[in-house]
Amino acid sequence: MERQAKQYVENFMAQVIARNPNEPEFHQAVREVAESLAPYIVADPALQQLKILERIAEPERVIIFRVPWLNDRGEIEINRGFRVQMNSALGPYKGGIRFHASVNLSIMKFLAFEQTFKNSLTTLPMGGGKGGSDFNPKGRSDNEVMKFCQSFITELYRHIGQDTDVPAGDIGVGGREIGYMFGQYKRLRDEFTGTFTGKGLGWGGSLLRPEATGYGLCYFTEQMLATRGESFEGKTVCVSGSGNVAQHAAEKAMRLGAKVVTLSDSSGYIYDPEGFNEEKIQYVKLLKNVYRGRIKEYTEKYPTAQYFAGERPWGVKCDIALPCATQNELNGQEAQMLVDNGCFCVAEGANMPSTPEAIEVFLTNKLLYAPGKASNAGGVATSGLEMSQNSMRIKWTAEEVDEKLHSIMQNIHEVCTKYGTEEDGYVNYVKGANIGGFMKVAEAMMAQGCV
Secondary structure, three states, rough: OHHHHHOOOHHHHHHHHHHOOHHHHHHHHHHHHHHHHHHHHHHHHHHOOOOHHHOOOOOOEEEEEEEEOOOOOEEEEEEEEEEEEOOOOOOEEEEEEEEEEOOHHHHHHHHHHHHHHHHHHHHOOOEEEEEEOOOOOOOOOOOHHHHHHHHHHHHHHHHHEOEEEEEEEEOOEOOOHHHHHHHHHHHHHHOOOOOOOOOHHOOOOOOOOOHHHHHHHHHHHHHHOOOOOOOOOEEEEEEEOOOHHHHHHHHHHHOOOOOOEEEEEEEEEOOOOOOOOHHHHHHHHHHHHHOOOHHHHHHHHHOEEEEEEEHHHHHHHOOOOOOOOOOOEEHHHHHHHHHHOOOEEEEEOOOOEEEEHHHHHHHHOOEEEEEEHOOHHHHHHHHHHHHHHHHHOOOOOHHHHHHHHHHHHHHHHHHHHHHHOOOOOEEEEHHHHHHHHHHHHHHHHHHHHHO
């Protein structure tokens, strides 16, 4: 059976690579899932005959379009826009929009593929999708960002809708960008619907949505720690990133009793040996969200902290690591440094931040390790709750949303342990998340026929 499973993976990946050349991130994401699922697929003739995984790995629709816009100097700039509508077996396509110079088709497809399983794990009725552009909002004026967003949506609006495809934010897309895109969508469609999530609280947004990914990450990590009789209390935590997810992961971990000592951005990381407190976290939010500054500026206000240019925080001694920046930010060598320094728990707040080599180190050393499709699902889960509130024209309190979020993350953990617990008792969360997410989508696809 093991030989058959390996042969299935190699044959399957050969087809995927041939059909999708020069897309390394997409190949990486698909291979990780295929390796987990192969034993189940080769044991089930129906899954093979109906080619369920083959169909999941092929997007239902890919939209690529030109985005022309005028900058503040009156010059025309041209970017490229994407929307990958991966799978709608469970509901309308759901996934963020990313504005970053690195955006390309491979990254969009990997994110949409991951999103399909992540959304399935939440148990909410959402399919998988992702979109974005190689436009970088950093250093742009509000006027330039508005003009770009309006041009972007002038094409995308015809492909989305509250029962078709519901975008949200991602890297480079926060409340400002969602506001501009929603405004243009509303103007073009002449309707006020829940087509976007991550909206402002006064016009359809959900309480706790900005906090949800980071908070949900910590709720999931709590569940992991509890399997070994541990908690955040008294633990040292390294967090990467300094955007929305990192800010709120650090905040929640700190409130649960941990000492959070690092944050980072694309230029380097800061190490605060005293740990963050409420005042420091609020300053980071102000620095990044309002002033749109760089994380190194933190050391100007808090000189006991150190800034390490061009480095990532994984050499810092810690008990728990929460990578919350971007894909492939933690490699095999850095993973080994974490292990050697006593880290025993890694939970991903970003999408696929660990390379395959890093994952191998974590699993070989039996760390508590959670892939992003499970541990960072709190963001899209709360987006799903926002969709429900929009449909019902109601608004839940922050306490109600937090309770539902907590329950969803607990349920995801239960699914992971159900499918990921190995003979020796070790919980392989990678296998658990992949199989748990796949089973629901597969059952829906088999019921809906060859579509």
